[in-house]
Structures are given as structure tokens and as C-alpha cells.
Amino acid sequence: MxxxxxxxxxxxxxxxxxxxxxxxxxxxxxxxxxQPPLAGTEEALARVLADPRRGAANAEATRRMLAAGAALVDVRPAAEVLGLRPGQFCHAGPPVTWERASGPMRGALIGAMLFEGLADSPDEASALLAAGRVQFEPCHARGGVGPMAGVVSPSMWVFVLRDETHDRMSWCSLNEGLGKVLRYGAYSPDVLDRLRWMSVVLGPALRTALRRSGPIDVKAIIGQMVQMGDEGHNRNRAGTLMLLRDLLPHLVDAGLPAADVAEVARFVGGNDHFFLNLVMPAAKLQTAAAAGIPGATVVTAMARNGSDFGIQVSGTGDAWFTGPAEVPSGLFLGAYGPDDANPDIGDSAITETAGLGGFAMAGAPAIVRFVGGTVPDALRTTAEMYEITIAENPAYALPILDFRGAPTGIDVVSVARTGLRPQINTGIAGRVAGTGQVGAGLVQPPVECFIAALSALASAAPPVHAADG
Incomplete structure (x- = not known):
């Protein structure tokens, strides 16, 4: 009454x-x-919401993601880990052709050709790439991830991570540092010299130290760094120093040349983003654990190739759903501005897919000084991400939110119903090949990705009979 x-x-x-x-x-x-659901999704939403498999499927996806581990077990050349042969490369994002490749992607592929000795000049490398004499495919297709352009060639060294719980491996290239680097599409002589040093000195030194120390629990380090002000995408300072703490004694005791040990320590310690290339494969292991569950509406990958933004969803397997990549908004270096920026690029959005990066901004308020915005913006962003996820990860607890777990498990249905899109912290690459990094900022996926994924999920859902109503 x-x-x-x-x-x-x-x-x-x-x-x-x-x-x-x-x-x-x-x-x-x-x-x-x-606000109303995304325009044009009403019928697909109804079908997916009526799918009787969805609740149990998403619960299983959650269980698998939260149970996934991530330990650094090896550092090896990509040729050994991935079976890459000369003339074969991996790249970031969904599949792309040379004709549609962005400036940074083209620059990184050209640099990889020069690094591998497959061409003597950028023009020759471009001609071979345009003629289809080189094969390249997404890093995700081989179970790994690559930052920014994400180009990995046979001679480059990669971190190898293992999830014992689900008997799965993932990998990522070693971080080159900031500025003009291959991952941003730069291929000047100093960029290639650094890559050679990484293959001759850095990679072997890290392998030697790791084999003396034994596997390193990367997931545990991520949990600690989140409580120390890192969000795991654009801020990895604490994580990098904890990794160096674990490896440095073994580098010193390994009998390596003192000059090499000092150079490796300076390189890792002076590069706050070094640990990002371990967070990324750890996040890949977490999200990949939820892949391939019929009826599940959880996003298992978000990736960009500089032209397209793509997502993969648990219930639709390896299919990519794409839309045009947007240009990030944020803070620019020196005289660079928005006109110099390339559309979003890189596999590093796997961190947000796993509940880190933009999803954990509340725990890393200092990040706004690097990507733009304010501290209240960071808090609000994390609050909004809880609205489009199905779980909270207690391993990644946020002190500012009374140790609430980071929002985890992006739900395609929730994105379509609320209109809220995942928030991604990212670096900004110059649109002209060879420019390098021009800034850092914030970006979101295009709605087309989620509309297409929802449609595919609806098509895969069992038919709804009138009697069922």
C-alpha cells in the first residue's frame, strides 16, 4: 500500500x-x-540476454581468469619460441595488409627488415613488403602480444611467461625504452644498434639471471605494483624496480662481464616502462584462460594495428570484430600536436582487457600527469569500468577503494546496454613512419567493435521459442 x-x-x-x-x-x-542501448542493438541484445548459457558461461570465464597465473620462465629468441623463419614477422592488432598499414606499422616493418638483413635500405624494404615477399600476422595469432606496432622478427628476444593453472604460455618482446624506437615506427641507425645490443647482450644476460633465480611470479609483482601507484599500462615504475631487485643479484653473480652487467642494470633501471612488456603477456594469459566458452560474452582481447581497433570475445573464439581506430587525446611531447598523431596502435590494451591500465586508474592518480585529465577523472573512470565488467580481481586490489579488486571481465552486453566504452591509457605514435613517440593519452574503442560482436553472439545463441517466454 x-x-x-x-x-x-x-x-x-x-x-x-x-x-x-x-x-x-x-x-x-x-x-x-x-541512456538507451547502443543504437541498432536492441534485437541482438534481446537474443543474447535470453541465451540460457550466458550466466554459467560468464561465471566459468570469471573463474578461469581469476585463477590464471603468470610466471616469467624464460628469455629466448623469437625464432626459438615462435618458430619464426626469415621473412616472417608478427605485428600488433588484428590482421592488416601492407596497403592498409599505418605509418608506424610500416616503419616498424621496414626497421625489422633492415635489422634482419633482408634489405639494405628503407626503399628496398618497402618494395619487398609491398610486393608481398614478406609474411606478417598478429602477435595474438601466436599466443603473444607486442607493444605499439608490435613487430617481432626471428632475431629479436622475447619474454616467455607460463600459466601453470591452465598449462598455457604467452610471450612479448623486450622493451626498447622511450623516444625513437622500433615499436613507434622509427628505424634510424641508433634504433637498429639498440636492437642489436638487446639481442647480443640484454637478452642473453636476462636469460642467464633468470635461469639462476628460477621463475619469477609476475602476477604477484603486478599485485604489489598496483598497491604502489602503478596501473600496469602507462605507469610501471614500481614493477620495473621490483623486477630489477629480483634479477640484479643473479646478474652480478653470473660471471658476466662487469661492463655488461652495469649496462643492463642502467638500461632496465632507467626505463620505467620495462615491466610493461611483462604485464602484457601476464594479462594475455589471464584473458586467454577465458577464451572459447560457448555463450560467454566476455572480451578476451582488445588490440589496435594503427588502422583498426579489434576485439575478440570468449563465445566467438578467434574471430576479430573491428572498427576504425581513434586518435588518442592527451599530452604531447615538445612541439608535437594532434595533427602529428597516428590513430591508436598496439596490443597493450590487453592490460585494460585484464582490468589494469585505464581500469585501475583510481589506484594510480599520478598517471594523469602523463596522459592528461585530473585525479577525479581517474577515480570516476574506474568507477565506470565496474559498470561494464562482470568481476573484481582480488589479486589486483586498489587501496584507494578500500582494497576493492580491479574491475575485470569486460562484458559486451554491458557495453551495449550502458553505452560506456572501455577506457585505455596509451602512448601516441607519430603518424609518419620513423617519427617515434609524440605523446601519451587516453582513447576508447569504437562502438562498431561491440555492435559487431553482439550480433555474432546473437547469431550463435540458441533460438528462442515462443513457449519459452
């Missing part, structure tokens, strides 16, 4: 004018954010 004598309780939903009018009259009310 309604008590008409009681004070009315007013709730406003999605009507800003009414909310403002009540506030102006000092009337107590509860504003609720609401």
Missing part, C-alpha cells in the same frame, strides 16, 4: 532538465544515470 502522507521519494533517470529543476527547488531526489 502506498502511504500518500509520507514524503515522496523522487528518482530521475536520464532526464537532465527534470533533475536540474528539482535541484533548483531544493527538492530531495536521486539522479540515476541512464
Amino acid at each position: 502506498i502511504d500518500l502522507a509520507a514524503e515522496p521519494r523522487i528518482v530521475t533517470a536520464g532526464v537532465g532538465l527534470l533533475d536540474e529543476a528539482l535541484a533548483a527547488q531544493a527538492v530531495a531526489h536521486l539522479p540515476v544515470q541512464w
Whole structure:
């Protein structure tokens, strides 16, 4: 029974004018954010929401993701780990052709050709690539990830991580540092010299130290660094130093030349992003554990190739759903500005897919000084990401939120219903091949990815019979 004598309780939903009018009259009310689902998704949403498999499938996806481990077990050449042969490369993002490749992607492929000795000049490398004399495929197709352009060639060394729980491996290239580097599409002589040093000195030194130390629990380090102000994408300072703490004694004791040990220690310690290339494969192991569950609507990969933004979803296997990559907004280096920026690029959005990066911004408020925005923006972003995820990861607890677990498991249905898109922290590559990094900022996936994924999930759902209603 309604008590008409009681004070009315007013709730406003999605009507800003009414909310403002009540506030102006000092009337107590509860504003609720609401907006219609993404346009054109109504029928697909109804079918997916009616899929009787969805609840149990997403619960299983959650169980697998939260149980996944990530230990660094080896450092080896890509040729050994991936079976890459001369003239074969991996790249970031969904599949792309040379004709559609962005400037940074082309620059990185040219640099890889020069590094491998497959061409004597950038022009020759470009001609061979354009003629189809080289094979390249996504890093994700071989179970790994690559930062920015993500180009990996046979002679480059990679970190190898293992998830014992699900008997799965993943990998990522070694981090080159900041500035003009191959992953941003630069291929000048100093870039190639650094890559050679990484293959001759850095990679073997890290392998030697790791084999003396034994496997390193990367997931545990990520959990610690999140509580120390890192978010795992654009801020990895604490993680990098904890890794160096674990490896340095073994580097010193290994009998390596003292000059090499000092150079490796300086390189790792002076590169705050070095640990990113371990967070990424750890995140890949987490999300890959949830892949291939019929009826599950959880996103298992987000990746960009500089032209397209693509996602993969548990219930649709290896299929990519793409849309045009957007240009990040943020802070630019030196005289660079938005006109110099390439559309979003890289596999590093796997960190957000796993609940880190932009999803954990509340725990890393200092990140706003690197990517733009304010501290309240960071807190609000994490709060919004809880609205589009199905779980919280207790391994990645956020102190500012009373140690609440990071929002984990992006749900295609929730994105379509709320219109909220995942928030990604990212570096910004110059659009002209060879430029390198021009800034850092924030970006979101295009809605086309989620609309296409939802449609595919609807097509795969069992038919709804009239009697079922």
C-alpha cells in the first residue's frame, strides 16, 4: 500500500532538465544515470540476454581468469619460441595488409627488415613488403602480444611467461625504452644498434639471471605494483624496480662481464616502462584462460594495428570484430600536436582487457600527469569500468577503494546496454613512419567493435521459442 502522507521519494533517470529543476527547488531526489542501448542493438541484445548459457558461461570465464597465473620462465629468441623463419614477422592488432598499414606499422616493418638483413635500405624494404615477399600476422595469432606496432622478427628476444593453472604460455618482446624506437615506427641507425645490443647482450644476460633465480611470479609483482601507484599500462615504475631487485643479484653473480652487467642494470633501471612488456603477456594469459566458452560474452582481447581497433570475445573464439581506430587525446611531447598523431596502435590494451591500465586508474592518480585529465577523472573512470565488467580481481586490489579488486571481465552486453566504452591509457605514435613517440593519452574503442560482436553472439545463441517466454 502506498502511504500518500509520507514524503515522496523522487528518482530521475536520464532526464537532465527534470533533475536540474528539482535541484533548483531544493527538492530531495536521486539522479540515476541512464541512456538507451547502443543504437541498432536492441534485437541482438534481446537474443543474447535470453541465451540460457550466458550466466554459467560468464561465471566459468570469471573463474578461469581469476585463477590464471603468470610466471616469467624464460628469455629466448623469437625464432626459438615462435618458430619464426626469415621473412616472417608478427605485428600488433588484428590482421592488416601492407596497403592498409599505418605509418608506424610500416616503419616498424621496414626497421625489422633492415635489422634482419633482408634489405639494405628503407626503399628496398618497402618494395619487398609491398610486393608481398614478406609474411606478417598478429602477435595474438601466436599466443603473444607486442607493444605499439608490435613487430617481432626471428632475431629479436622475447619474454616467455607460463600459466601453470591452465598449462598455457604467452610471450612479448623486450622493451626498447622511450623516444625513437622500433615499436613507434622509427628505424634510424641508433634504433637498429639498440636492437642489436638487446639481442647480443640484454637478452642473453636476462636469460642467464633468470635461469639462476628460477621463475619469477609476475602476477604477484603486478599485485604489489598496483598497491604502489602503478596501473600496469602507462605507469610501471614500481614493477620495473621490483623486477630489477629480483634479477640484479643473479646478474652480478653470473660471471658476466662487469661492463655488461652495469649496462643492463642502467638500461632496465632507467626505463620505467620495462615491466610493461611483462604485464602484457601476464594479462594475455589471464584473458586467454577465458577464451572459447560457448555463450560467454566476455572480451578476451582488445588490440589496435594503427588502422583498426579489434576485439575478440570468449563465445566467438578467434574471430576479430573491428572498427576504425581513434586518435588518442592527451599530452604531447615538445612541439608535437594532434595533427602529428597516428590513430591508436598496439596490443597493450590487453592490460585494460585484464582490468589494469585505464581500469585501475583510481589506484594510480599520478598517471594523469602523463596522459592528461585530473585525479577525479581517474577515480570516476574506474568507477565506470565496474559498470561494464562482470568481476573484481582480488589479486589486483586498489587501496584507494578500500582494497576493492580491479574491475575485470569486460562484458559486451554491458557495453551495449550502458553505452560506456572501455577506457585505455596509451602512448601516441607519430603518424609518419620513423617519427617515434609524440605523446601519451587516453582513447576508447569504437562502438562498431561491440555492435559487431553482439550480433555474432546473437547469431550463435540458441533460438528462442515462443513457449519459452
